[in-house]
Amino acid sequence: MRKRILVSGGAGFLGSHLCEKLLGLGHEVVCLDNFFTSARRNVEHLLDDHRFELLRHDVTEPIIIEVDEIYHLACPASPVHYQRNPVRTIQTAVHGTLNMLDMAREVKARIMIASTSEVYGDPKEHPQRESYWGHVNPIGPRACYDEGKRCAESLTVSYARQYGVASRIVRIFNTYGPRMHENDGRVVSNFVLQALKNEPITVYGEGEQTRSFCYVSDLLEGFVRLLATPDDPGPVNIGNPSERTIRELAEMTIKMTNSKSQLRFEALPVDDPTRRCPDIGKARALLGWEPKVSIEEGLGNTIKYFKDYLGQRDPS
Ligand code: NAD
Ligand code: UDP
DSSP states (O other): OOOEEETTTTTTTTHHHHHHHHHHHHHHHEEOOOOOSOOGTTGGGTTTTTEEEEEEOTTOOOOOOOSSSSEEEOOOOSHHHHHHHHHHHHIIIIIHHHHHHHHHHHHHEEEEEEEEEGBSSSSSSBOTTTTTOOBBTTTTTHHHHHHHHHHHHHHHHHHHHHHHHEEEEEEEEEOTTOOTTTTTTTTHHHHHHHHHHTEEEEETTTTTEEEEEEEEHHHHHHHHHTTTOOOOOOEEEEEEOOOOHHHHHHHHHHHHOOOOOEEEEEEOOOOOOOOOOOOOHHHHHOOOOOOOOOOOHHHHHHHHHHHHHOOOOOOO
16 A cells, blocks of 8 residues: 655665665655755655655654654764764754654654664673663763663653554664765775775774674665554664674775775774674564675675765776
């Protein structure tokens, strides 16, 4: 059945791919964004589709639109972006989510909130299960985002309990792919661009900290399956459980780009989590979901995207 679906943050990295996927599934899409960390060009190719609408709006301002479903993604997402204006990050995470929940309540839409593995902080439990309450520094430089998202989760369950809003919470682990921002400082985009330009690869700390990288198409399949579940299962981790060190990622990127880059070790940011890996047992059991795209394939696609971005050509 064709639905009318709102994607907040729809012009961003994940949001733009999600808009494409939902149009591909036959739905109408309203993309809402204030372009704080993105650009119109991410969704320009969708503008000719009569089922696609682009709306410039800041989610910290109330808004009501008649839709059947809402994917609420609007929020600065990389440490560099969310720490630039921490007060604004908290406002977006909290007021923005409140406004989206008010809209869901008003128009009786089902809503999914984009939460994050950051709610687990620097975890003492490994891998992280949804039942783990986390280990977050409430006053550190990452707190604006981590606590903002934790509050967004609290708001979501409160709207469900108090007003019966049908909601889902997805805890997203590090995701990568084409259309990542070239300058938001996230590790995959940084390493790929540095390697393609034969510049030093900036490894923070010793590079022994771990992350688990999920390719964007895998993540979005999880989103759609989660929103379609008949009952609210509580928060669900969506991510790739294949854990690797940041140094391994750096070496793999150099190899796959045939780069002359060398590793350059720099200071580890404050409160940088030492380990992160999702337990995806709940997503497997509930959604029949697991990631399909290997790091070699996903990184290959991302390298190709950034080569095009830099105007580099493969020798043929
Ligand atoms: P992104 O920066 O590319 O996208 C965020 C989008 O939200 C941008 O288009 C931005 O302009 C928009 N936005 C920000 N503030 C807004 C506001 N006040 N009003 C309207 N729009 C606003 O980042 P992304 O990686 O696509 O992340 C999307 C969501 O997923 C975020 O909520 C983020 O916290 C969550 N998430 C992402 C990852 C990841 O690895 N990519 C991991 C965990 C959680
Ligand atoms: N990182 C790095 N070099 C970079 C960018 C990031 O070593 O140029 C590290 C960072 O310290 C963290 C990991 O890579 O340990 C992932 O960083 P990112 O900002 O992508 O996401 P996070 O998981 O920290 O939110």
